[in-house]
Amino acid sequence: MSTTEVTPDTHEGSSVSLQSSRRRLGDSVFSALSVGSGLLIFVTLALVAIFLTTESMPAVMESREATGSASGFSLLETTLPLVFGTVLAAAIALAIAIPVSIGIALFISHYAPRRLASTLGYLIDLLAAVPSVVYGLWGGLWLVPRLEPLYLFLNQTLGAWPTWPGFVPWVGGDPVIALFAGEPHAPMRNLASAAIVLAVMVLPIITAVAREVFLQTPRLQEEAALALGATRWETIRTVVLPFGRSGVVAASMLGLGRALGETMAVLMILAPGATFSFRILEVGMHQSIAANIASKQAEASGTEMSLLIFTGLVLFVLTFLINAVARWIVARSGVKS
Amino acid sequence: MSSPSTFENVSLLRPGEERRLPWYHLVVTGLAGLLVAIALLAIFDVLTVPSAILLGFVLHLLFGYTYSRIREGRRWAMDRLMTLVVIGAFAIAMFPLFSLLWAVVGKGLVRVIAAAPTPFAFWTADMSGVIGGADAGGVFHATVGTLLITLWASIISIPVGLFTAIFLVEYAHHGWRRRLGQGVTFLVDVMTGIPSIVAGLFGLAVFIAFMPDQSVRMGIMGAVALSLLMIPTVVRSSEEMLRLVPMDLREAAYALGVPKWLTIVKVVLRTAIAGLSTGITLAIARVIGETAPLLLTVGMVTSVNWNMFDGRMATLPTFINQQYRAGSANCMSDTVTNPVNQEVYACSITTNIDRAWAAALTLIVIVMILNIIARLISHYFSPKLSR
Numbered sequence: 001m002s003t004t005e006v007t008p009d010t011h012e013g014s015s016v017s018l019q020s021s022r023r024r025l026g027d028s029v030f031s032a033l034s035v036g037s038g039l040l041i042f043v044t045l046a047l048v049a050i051f052l053t054t055e056s057m058p059a060v061m062e063s064r065e066a067t068g069s070a071s072g073f074s075l076l077e078t079t080l081p082l083v084f085g086t087v088l089a090a091a092i093a094l095a096i097a098i099p100v101s102i103g104i105a106l107f108i109s110h111y112a113p114r115r116l117a118s119t120l121g122y123l124i125d126l127l128a129a130v131p132s133v134v135y136g137l138w139g140g141l142w143l144v145p146r147l148e149p150l151y152l153f154l155n156q157t158l159g160a161w162p163t164w165p166g167f168v169p170w171v172g173g174d175p176v177i178a179l180f181a182g183e184p185h186a187p188m189r190n191l192a193s194a195a196i197v198l199a200v201m202v203l204p205i206i207t208a209v210a211r212e213v214f215l216q217t218p219r220l221q222e223e224a225a226l227a228l229g230a231t232r233w234e235t236i237r238t239v240v241l242p243f244g245r246s247g248v249v250a251a252s253m254l255g256l257g258r259a260l261g262e263t264m265a266v267l268m269i270l271a272p273g274a275t276f277s278f279r280i281l282e283v284g285m286h287q288s289i290a291a292n293i294a295s296k297q298a299e300a301s302g303t304e305m306s307l308l309i310f311t312g313l314v315l316f317v318l319t320f321l322i323n324a325v326a327r328w329i330v331a332r333s334g335v336k337s
Numbered sequence: 338m339s340s341p342s343t344f345e346n347v348s349l350l351r352p353g354e355e356r357r358l359p360w361y362h363l364v365v366t367g368l369a370g371l372l373v374a375i376a377l378l379a380i381f382d383v384l385t386v387p388s389a390i391l392l393g394f395v396l397h398l399l400f401g402y403t404y405s406r407i408r409e410g411r412r413w414a415m416d417r418l419m420t421l422v423v424i425g426a427f428a429i430a431m432f433p434l435f436s437l438l439w440a441v442v443g444k445g446l447v448r449v450i451a452a453a454p455t456p457f458a459f460w461t462a463d464m465s466g467v468i469g470g471a472d473a474g475g476v477f478h479a480t481v482g483t484l485l486i487t488l489w490a491s492i493i494s495i496p497v498g499l500f501t502a503i504f505l506v507e508y509a510h511h512g513w514r515r516r517l518g519q520g521v522t523f524l525v526d527v528m529t530g531i532p533s534i535v536a537g538l539f540g541l542a543v544f545i546a547f548m549p550d551q552s553v554r555m556g557i558m559g560a561v562a563l564s565l566l567m568i569p570t571v572v573r574s575s576e577e578m579l580r581l582v583p584m585d586l587r588e589a590a591y592a593l594g595v596p597k598w599l600t601i602v603k604v605v606l607r608t609a610i611a612g613l614s615t616g617i618t619l620a621i622a623r624v625i626g627e628t629a630p631l632l633l634t635v636g637m638v639t640s641v642n643w644n645m646f647d648g649r650m651a652t653l654p655t656f657i658n659q660q661y662r663a664g665s666a667n668c669m670s671d672t673v674t675n676p677v678n679q680e681v682y683a684c685s686i687t688t689n690i691d692r693a694w695a696a697a698l699t700l701i702v703i704v705m706i707l708n709i710i711a712r713l714i715s716h717y718f719s720p721k722l723s724r
Contacts, residue, residue: 261532
């Protein structure tokens with residue numbers, strides 16, 4: 001136990017006023033520093049918003065939408081395919097990561113031996129410690145060639161099947177959403193590969209929150225279920241999962257925020273394109289906002305740079321909204337993470 | 338164990354016999370699944386180890402469920418199935434971790450150890466004068482850049498983050514400070530979610546707005562961008578640690594007449610120092626691997642640049658990306674000669690990719706060292722408050 005090494009002042013009459021004024025000085029300096037740091041956070045975020053907005057204004061002003069002329073670039077036609085690619089990659093990543101994360105969280109909280117649980121949790125946390133550029137390297141060089149047989153298999157067996165029937169007129173997509181259709185060819189630098197690596201990257205985030213929620217399930221309810229003769233799975237299905245539902249939703253939103261903003265994995269794996277295609281196995285069809293900025297920033301200047309900053313602003317607003325909803329759900333459910 | 342169905346089947350059980358099957362039935366169904374998987378894959382001539390394990394696991398789910406359903410009943414079969422599924426989920430997550438570490442260590446270590454001209458020269462050489470497929474060069478310049486930029490990001494972030502945490506825990510109790518505190522908590526949450534590329538754009542936009550030269554890139558820009566990502570993690574972890582300090586300690590200090598700021602410095606911070614250092618080390622470890630902001634703000638060079646305020650800098654993450662982008666090199670002959678200093682190097686087609694793996698190994702080693710330091714600090718120096 002660390003104790004104070006502060007020697008209590010012996011209040012001699014003459015030095016009292018001096019002491020207290022010096023104290024007040026120290027206190028006010030310290031409190032000013034603290035409040036100042038808090039205010040700095042406000043200022044910083046305001047600056048982020050202001051700089052992104054002002055720097056993207058030139059592109060907005062020169063765009064076809066603002067000038068009304070038929071020549072020049074269109075803000076919507078540049079941004080929307082990128083938004084589509086970003087959201088589609090993140091959605092597929094989450095579709096893979098959420099079930100796996102729930103499984104891992106249940107394994108650590110309810111299945112693994114108590115003594116092993118913290119070590120296993122640490123292994124999952126290690127996944128979060130790996131830098132994103134290393135994921136990109138691993139995904140691009142190691143994983144992509146190994147996924148090729150799987151993609152060809154999916155393409156041959158499920159390619160003709162509509163995964164989701166429906167017409168999407170506003171993006172001008174296929175009349176039928178067939179995820180595995182098309183003609184994939186090696187190297188498989190397609191959206192599916194990028195999404196798989198994104199899934200690995202968001203796994204630890206979702207798992208960490210879901211694990212905390214599952215561990216907070218009231219012990220008495222679980223024991224009551226077991227006492228009624230429920231199997232372990234029935235206990236989880238009837239007690240743990242309903243209790244943790246909002247926590248898992250919030251965790252997934254946090255993971256979504258991360259997947260939307262991730263740059264390197266997409267940049268290093270995906271061959272870029274600008275379509276509204278749902279065919280995730282085809283190469284050179286999609287691109288995400290973040291990867292687009294990273295790949296074009298070196299040569300960009302003037303209006304091009306401004307356009308990139310505009311897409312960055314769109315990404316910022318998108319992730320801000322999703323994170324805000326996630327935090328709101330977390331706060332409402334009263335889960336500490 | 339006495340659902341109505343057992344009651345009907347009770348004649349099948351010997352007295353004292355469990356309705357559940359012993360564990361080795363699981364091994365039998367597992368082996369059966371694996372063997373059938375191998376046989377099936379061999380018939381279709383697509384037999385590989387991962388595909389056999391994957392199909393074997395799926396078949397094991399099927400066989401185990403069916404077998405258990407016949408012998409134990411629907412509810413226990415479901416329980417067994419879900420146990421296997423949950424374990425499978427964990428195994429799926431371990432697969433990328435270990436295959437990634439295996440690939441990085443396996444491919445990177447060779448290049449680091451066997452680097453020309455002397456072992457471990459990869460860590461002491463830079464890329465100046467390395468041309469074409471020359472099997473030379475190293476990451477000294479990039480390591481220096483990474484460490485310098487992270488150091489500066491820490492110099493900016495740690496005081497701001499720590500003081501913000503102190504404000505939230507010690508000062509934001511009443512009146513306008515309370516409201517400010519709520520606002521700060523919300524904004525820190527927002528900052529946690531800022532995509533790293535947006536942080537990079539911010540670092541770039543701030544500097545090119547005030548600089549005459551639009552193409553200016555320097556280390557401090559990267560440090561500013563990184564601190565935008567680092568501050569929220571420092572605030573979060575420090576706040577959590579400061580809240581763990583018992584109120585009794587503060588009250589005891591106040592009762593002795595110690596001023597508030599001295600109480601914070603000598604009592605609160607000192608009690609929480611282990612947790613604070615752990616959190617800050619983890620924040621550094623998180624930020625040291627960030628690539629996207631540095632791609633936008635610091636550029637790339639081939640030699641060491643110690644000056645944060647002038648000129649471009651190389652960093653390990655951007656170096657990995659650059660070498661990966663460069664792809665395989667051209668080799669006209671077995672050797673490459675530098676036209677300037679006439680030095681002769683061996684030529685290797687894979688030299689860029691090899692350097693990327695070795696740099697990735699270097700980066701992972703740095704991150705892991707930071708993580709281990711964090712764990713050691715929290716293990717040895719944390720005060721025994723509760724438990």
